[in-house]
Amino acid sequence: MSLTLRTISREQHLAYIQSLPAASHMQVPAWADVKAEWRSESLGWFDDRSGEIVGAGLVLYRQLPKIKRYLAYLPEGPVINWFAPNLTEWLDPMLAHLKQQGAFSVKMGPPVIIRRWEATSIKRGIQDPDVKRLRDIEADFIEPRAFEVADKLRRMGWQQGEDGGAGFGDVQPRYVYQVPLANRSLEDVHKGFNQLWRRNIKKAEKAGVEVVQGGYQDLEEWQRLYEITALRDHFRPRPLSYFQRMWTALNTEDPNRMRLYFARHEGVNLSAATMLVVGGHVWYSYGASDNIGREVRPSNAMQWRMLRDSYALGATVYDLRGISDSLDETDHLFGLIQFKVGTGGQAAEYLGEWDFPLNKLLHKALDIYMSRR
Numbered sequence: 001m002s003l004t005l006r007t008i009s010r011e012q013h014l015a016y017i018q019s020l021p022a023a024s025h026m027q028v029p030a031w032a033d034v035k036a037e038w039r040s041e042s043l044g045w046f047d048d049r050s051g052e053i054v055g056a057g058l059v060l061y062r063q064l065p066k067i068k069r070y071l072a073y074l075p076e077g078p079v080i081n082w083f084a085p086n087l088t089e090w091l092d093p094m095l096a097h098l099k100q101q102g103a104f105s106v107k108m109g110p111p112v113i114i115r116r117w118e119a120t121s122i123k124r125g126i127q128d129p130d131v132k133r134l135r136d137i138e139a140d141f142i143e144p145r146a147f148e149v150a151d152k153l154r155r156m157g158w159q160q161g162e163d164g165g166a167g168f169g170d171v172q173p174r175y176v177y178q179v180p181l182a183n184r185s186l187e188d189v190h191k192g193f194n195q196l197w198r199r200n201i202k203k204a205e206k207a208g209v210e211v212v213q214g215g216y217q218d219l220e221e222w223q224r225l226y227e228i229t230a231l232r233d234h235f236r237p238r239p240l241s242y243f244q245r246m247w248t249a250l251n252t253e254d255p256n257r258m259r260l261y262f263a264r265h266e267g268v269n270l271s272a273a274t275m276l277v278v279g280g281h282v283w284y285s286y287g288a289s290d291n292i293g294r295e296v297r298p299s300n301a302m303q304w305r306m307l308r309d310s311y312a313l314g315a316t317v318y319d320l321r322g323i324s325d326s327l328d329e330t331d332h333l334f335g336l337i338q339f340k341v342g343t344g345g346q347a348a349e350y351l352g353e354w355d356f357p358l359n360k361l362l363h364k365a366l367d368i369y370m371s372r373r
Contacts, residue, residue: 001047001048001049001054001084001086002047002048002049002089003045003046003047003048003054003089003090003093004045004046004048004093005043005044005045005046005093005094005097006043006044006046007041007042007043007044008042008043008044008053008056009042010029010042012042012044012053012056013028013029013042013044013056013058014028014029014253016044016053016055016056016079017029017056017079017278017279018279020079020279021279021280021316022278022279022280022281022316022317023077023079023111023278023279023281024075024076024077024079024111024278024281025250025257025276025278025281025283025285026058026075026076026077026172027056027057027058027074027075027076027077027078027079028058028250028253028257028278029042029058029253030249030250030252030253030254030257031058031075031249031250032058032060033245033248033249034242034245034246034249034250035060036245037062038060038061038062038073039060039061039062039063039070040058040059040060040061041058041059041061041101042056042057042058042059043056043057043058043059043078043094043097044056045080045090054080054081055078055079055080055081055090056078056079056080057074057077057078057079057080057094058074058075058077058078059072059073059074059098060072060073060074060075061073061101061102061103064104064362068102069102069103069104069359069362070101070102070103070104071103071104071105071106071107071366072098072101072103072105072106072107073106073107073108073171074106074107074108074109075109075171075172076109076111076172077108077109077111078094078108079111082110082111082112082149083145083148083149087149087152087153087156088152088156091156092156094106095356095358098358099358103358104357104358104359104362104363104366105355105356105357105358105359105362105363105366106355106356106358107171107353107354107355108353108354108356109171109172109350109351109352109353109354110149110153110350110351110354111350112143112146112149112350112351113143113146113348113349113350113351114142114143114146114147114150114349114350114351115135115139115141115142115143115348115349116139116140116141116346116347116348116349117134117137117139117140117346117347118140118346119192119194119341119343119344119345119346121137121138121140122134122137122327122337122341122347123341124137125137125327126327126329126338126341131327132326132327132328133325133326133327133328134175134325134327134347134349135325136327137327140346141346146351149351150351153354156356157356158354158355158356159354159355159356159357160352160353160354160355171353172322172353173321173322173323173350174325174349174350174352174353175322175323175324175325175347175348175349175350176319176320176321176322176323176347176348176350177319177320177321177322177323177337177340177341177343177345177346177347177348178317178318178319178320178345178346178348179192179307179317179318179319179320179343179344179345179346180316180317180345180346181307181310181311181315181316181317181318182280182316182317186308186311189307189311189344190304191344192343192344192345193342193343193344194341194342194344196342197300197342197343200297200300200301201297201300201301201304203296203297203300204263204296204297204298204300204301205301207265207296207297208265208266209263209264209265209270209296209297209298209301210263210264210265211261211262211263211264211301211302211305212261212262212264213259213260213261213262214260214261214262214272215260216244216247216248218260218262219240219243219244219247219260220240221262221269221272222243222260222262222272222274222288223237223240223243225269225271225272225288225289225290226238226243226272226286226288228288228289228290228291229287229288229289232291243274243286246258246274247260250276254277256277256313257276257277257278258274258275258276258277259274259275259276259277259309260272260273260274260275261273261274261275261302261305261306262302263298263299263301263302263305264298265293265296265298268290268292268293269290270289270290270292270293270294270296270298271287271288271289271290271298271299271302272287272288272289272302273285273286273287273288273302273303273306274286275306275309275310277310277313277315280314280315280316280317281315281316281317281319282306282310282313282315282317282318282319283319283321284303284306284318284319284320284321285321287299303343306318307343318345320340320343320345322336323336323337323340323347324336324337325349
């Protein structure tokens with residue numbers, strides 16, 4: 001297939017994404033409005049024979065201070081045929097175009113899954129004292145074509161750290177946890193939960209925990225719970241304006257793109273979460289909870305409601321987003337995978353993020369700056 005790459009309109013970009021079964025929420029045109037501090041561009045790949053669009057990418061440009069040179073970033077993209085035999089013909093024109101736009105370095109995250117581990121395998125790994133990381137367990141699924149993609153990228157000059165992203169080292173998580181919904185009944189999904197999850201859901205129901213959807217006006221209440229969580233878990237919270245912008249941008253593009261949920265007990269909101277929808281892929285994107293009311297298990301009740309709503313939307317996968325690959329109980333991120341494994345489902349490893357230095361000196365300077373942050 002002979003290809004042409006060119007800038008496309010938001011309408012063309014959105015129409016292409018909507019024609020697909022799913023794509024990352026960071027590759028829809030509206031994500032550029034969420035990341036308002038970055039300049040953005042929509043790129044389209046066209047089949048020269050048919051003239052049809054066959055790929056798209058949202059590029060975010062971050063300018064270096066004082067000079068007009070940019071880091072070009074395609075989070076979880078571009079959305080192209082990564083298994084095409086002529087991958088060079090897809091990516092080389094993109095690099096040439098980005099260089100022309102003033103980019104000194106390109107970062108991208110191919111949305112290609114390389115390995116999957118079932119919950120039962122992970123549980124066995126947790127019980128084995130010799131297992132410290134996911135890769136110490138034999139994967140239940142391996143995509144051989146993903147290794148070919150990695151080899152091609154290296155030969156083309158793309159770079160990746162040996163163990164990049166294993167502990168949230170990439171900008172976007174390399175390891176995620178997903179609950180497959182395709183070809184399963186809700187009863188199957190519920191049966192896939194471990195005993196603790198099923199017991200906690202029942203406990204929340206018995207206690208009268210109510211899960212409701214909120215709207216834009218409820219984002220201030222979301223922020224209250226989110227900032228309590230940030231203080232407890234020692235991370236820097238995003239401001240309320242970020243979530244307000246996210247809601248407005250995403251739901252203007254598609255009124256069902258972003259949802260807000262609250263789990264409340266006796267009129268008090270105890271937990272909250274944001275949910276994103278693109279085609280058949282649904283993400284639990286941000287979560288928050290109060291320091292009180294944990295005994296009535298609001299988070300379990302809320303996740304079960306979000307899973308049921310995803311199923312009703314026809315989703316094929318419910319994505320609980322990032323995990324670390326550590327199965328070491330002393331690791332501070334171990335609790336995250338332990339909680340998510342309780343849903344059944346699978347851990348998935350993506351190919352990770354890759355960099356291409358268009359200007360080696362500036363790229364090196366950025367590397368040094370990032371390593372010192």
